[in-house]
Amino acid sequence: MLLWHNEFMDLKRIATFVTVAELQSFTEAAARLHTVQPAISRQVQQLEQEVGAPLLWRTKRTVRTTAAGAIFLLRAKELLARAGEIREEAQRANRGEVGRLAIGYLGSATSPFLPDLVQRYRRQYPGVKVTVAEMTPTEQIQAFEKGAIDVGFTRPVDRHQRSRFQELRIYEDQLKVAVSASDRRASRRSLALRELASEPFVLFERALAPGLIDLALSACQRAGFSPQVAGESPLMQTVLVMVAAGMGVSLVPGCVRHLGVNGISLLDFTPKAASVDLVMIWPKTHIPPTVQEFEGLVKGQLPAVRQQMTPPGPR
Amino acid sequence: MLLWHNEFMDLKRIATFVTVAELQSFTEAAARLHTVQPAISRQVQQLEQEVGAPLLWRTKRTVRTTAAGAIFLLRAKELLARAGEIREEAQRANRGEVGRLAIGYLGSATSPFLPDLVQRYRRQYPGVKVTVAEMTPTEQIQAFEKGAIDVGFTRPVDRHQRSRFQELRIYEDQLKVAVSASDRRASRRSLALRELASEPFVLFERALAPGLIDLALSACQRAGFSPQVAGESPLMQTVLVMVAAGMGVSLVPGCVRHLGVNGISLLDFTPKAASVDLVMIWPKTHIPPTVQEFEGLVKGQLPAVRQQMTPPGPR
DNA sequence: TATCAGTAATGCTGCTTTGGCATAATGAAT
DNA sequence: ATTCATTATGCCAAAGCAGCATTACTGATA
Structure with missing residues (x-):
């Protein structure tokens, strides 16, 4: 691997080049980047190797971009910005702010409260693509297998499946x-x-x-x-x-x-x-952040939901 | 600087992650990338640190992307492709295949042959933005100062300026x-x-x-x-x-x-x-590749140009 | 004209990072 | 329960990189 130049350009070196090109000075760029001038010199040299073209035209008094450097400067700034964006996007996905939440539900048992839950969730996480699909308990299990849904409102699953799912009891019915x-x-x-x-x-x-x-x-x-x-x-x-x-x-x-x-x-x-419970279930493995956030919201709404689902008159 | 994580993601690590995510295996990715599995493990770990989110969900049997990893995978592939493109573009600029060529010319001395030269050049380098502007010799010098033109067809410059320009004699006139x-x-x-x-x-x-x-x-x-x-x-x-x-x-x-x-x-x-010569001149400092290529083309056409500019009858 | 000042490149050194090997830990399948 | 496959970790040597000192060069100045 000796002296074998990497196939990829280094974003850090690209950022260094951008700084040098904009300040038109290696020395000032070094100060801006909290390092020393020789480090800057070598980073730019290495980047020029990686790119395969001279990027800066140096005199002892001034630094200018070459033709290749000028176009590269333009594109490099876009690339760096994009790199930052995709990191942000990944972080938002990790926080459950973007992504998807596919809900399977039992129509007969959820119609009074589910629309409100979904609406609250969508307001809080407008970046998440929410889908709802009415399904029987058995269909929901199959949908989980296929990755078609992320959470389900259903009846408690049987002993066999219990270890694979996490359950949250929504309300108790008779x-x-x-x-x-x-x-x-x-x-x-x-x-x-x-x-x-x-x-x-x-x-x-x-x-x-x-x-x-x-x-x-x-x-x-x-x-x-x-x-x-x-x-x-x-x-x-x-x-x-x-x-x-x-x-x-x-x-x-x-x-x-x-x-x-x-x-x-x-x-x-x-x-x-x-009693026959209504529960929300989701697979224990690989719990997406959207599901975690939804779980938190549902837990917060449990009292209201239970009150809503309690028969009004004498029981 | 100990344990100080870089502000930037590393493209190499990103590529490693993409390989792992697509092959759904650290071991296979290691083989594909001609290295060993522990190196892959640590690169992905570092990338997850840099991104600030878990990207892969590992069991001992299989590897899947997390929600953040899924969107990051998509974007990372675009980013890598873009990085390759901008390197290509810089190389093309360095070869004079893209860029600009701004020509100043003396109308009275170039009209018979310049259009043909420009046309040939544009055919050979369709990616270069060519502009032509009729200018007197003095105006051309000023245009060079401002960077408005890259080459000029004009009369030989005076002693004072001679050291700053390179000259190519086009034809000799009386x-x-x-x-x-x-x-x-x-x-x-x-x-x-x-x-x-x-x-x-x-x-x-x-x-x-x-x-x-x-x-x-x-x-x-x-x-x-x-x-x-x-x-x-x-x-x-x-x-x-x-x-x-x-x-x-x-x-x-x-x-x-x-x-x-x-x-x-x-x-x-x-x-x-x-004799009064017509010359092509361009600044000695920072000669763009487009100019170098144009110079080559012009040199190749010199015999034709000179024949064209020689008076037909007896001199 | 000669000196000076400012800038980028280069040589060198020590620290940091990284790859490669051996091994441990872990979970799934038989 | 055991075995196999797979990823993580400890360790070491090699490579990469930053920082310092110095050189080389050029434009400005006296």
């Missing part, structure tokens, strides 16, 4: 029995789950939200029966409409009341089932 | 006596200069071309008289028109025959005066 408004029990506050043992059930498709459906099934199990599934749908709205139409009863999270489907009644039941 | 076509001597081939001792003279303004006029005056001096100047003009055409109008005789370079002024006759005279 399973409710959904019956048609024309059902004879529609006006009751509560019922025993085993009263439904022989009723037809309409459920959300298990493959798309196994956590939720398994919770419902285990509730029936504990009540001593296995529900007779008369219908399934990949859309929560459709489930509710089928219930309203009297095609069966269902077990759904209380938050579906925000979906605005008429003709149904949501009842508490005994024995009480475990 | 002083002629100009008389009106209606003059009784108009059809003669030659006359003795002293025949004009008592005639009125019309001359080009001395201040604008001292070399030429001093040559004419010294010719008269040697013929034993001092001409009686009846008129002066800063335009050679005007001088000739005044001669044609019979306002006087003049002493002019033979090349004025190309100006296309009618009604005059150009005669040889005795005693023969020193």
Whole structure:
């Protein structure tokens, strides 16, 4: 490697040349750069080697740029400025001020509060490209694999995946029995789950939200029966409409009341089932700064969100 | 200076990072860059220090860019490409392939051949911005001072300036006596200069071309008289028109025959005066490559130019 | 004309940085 | 659990670089 000149120009040497060219003096440039004149001389010499052209025309009294030096001076200043810019940009990306934040969300459980969260975040980080996409829990896991989303609002992931994701509980919801408004029990506050043992059930498709459906099934199990599934749908709205139409009863999270489907009644039941949480999840590995910042904002908004998602009347 | 991190990012380290990011491997990057893996590790570490943000997310199995690294990778590649481009541009400037060539010229002595020279040059060096401006010899000297022109086609400069300029003789011309076509001597081939001792003279303004006029005056001096100047003009055409109008005789370079002024006759005279040369001059200090290349082209064209500027008929 | 003053280049030295080797640490896959 | 692949770290020698002293040169000045 002896005497083997580098393939690349050195930005420091370029900056030195710019200073010399603008001050038209090696000595003054040395003072400006807090070093000594011979260092400047050699830096410029090396840069001329690297560039492959003389850049400065020296007399003992004055220093001028050559033709090559003049054009190089112009371009070098641009290059140095650009170098500074890209460093700034990387730092902004590292602070989560630029970049992207792709959000997957569960429409039925987030519609009341998510738009506000997103709006607050976009105001605070206008440089971040935010996208939102409604997805079922299963679709969100797949989207994480493909890198299509950065955070997801969903149900708690199963034991298998738990180690790969970080979770933030947003709010706690309760399973409710959904019956048609024309059902004879529609006006009751509560019922025993085993009263439904022989009723037809309409459920959300298990493959798309196994956590939720398994919770419902285990509730029936504990009540001593296995529900007779008369219908399934990949859309929560459709489930509710089928219930309203009297095609069966269902077990759904209380938050579906925000979906605005008429003709149904949501009842508490005994024995009480475990609560069904809404969580925000994101992969533990390689957490982008945008996600970190979003997490902080969400945490700050948690009280407001929880108040918003708490049923207004008597529970 | 111990542990004092440089203000500038190092292009070599940036290139190393790009290689690592694209190959997604430190080890492979080391092989590609003909060095060893620890060197790569430390270069990337240093670059991350310089940038002020983590750029790569390392596991033992794979290497990925962080959010900051992803945007930095994109920009860094542009920066490296740009750095290469500006080096190329400086080299082209050094070879005279880009830049400028500002030409000052003496219209009366160059009009037959200069357009062709300029055209040839522009074809060979299309990247050079060529400008031409008609100027008297004195104006050319001033234009050189201001850096307004790079080469000049003019008369030989005086002793005082000679050391500052390089000269290339283009062609050799002879002083002629100009008389009106209606003059009784108009059809003669030659006359003795002293025949004009008592005639009125019309001359080009001395201040604008001292070399030429001093040559004419010294010719008269040697013929034993001092001409009686009846008129002066800063335009050679005007001088000739005044001669044609019979306002006087003049002493002019033979090349004025190309100006296309009618009604005059150009005669040889005795005693023969020193020849009046047309030269190309340019400052000795800081000769731009464009000028060097132009000089080469002009030298190659000299025979053609001289043939073109030689009077066709008997001399 | 000779001296002087100011500037860039060069020789040299010691410190800093960097590359290369050996090895440790770590995580994934079998 | 073990092994393999990969990156990080400790160490050393070589190279690069800054700083000092000095030289060489030129334009200005007396």
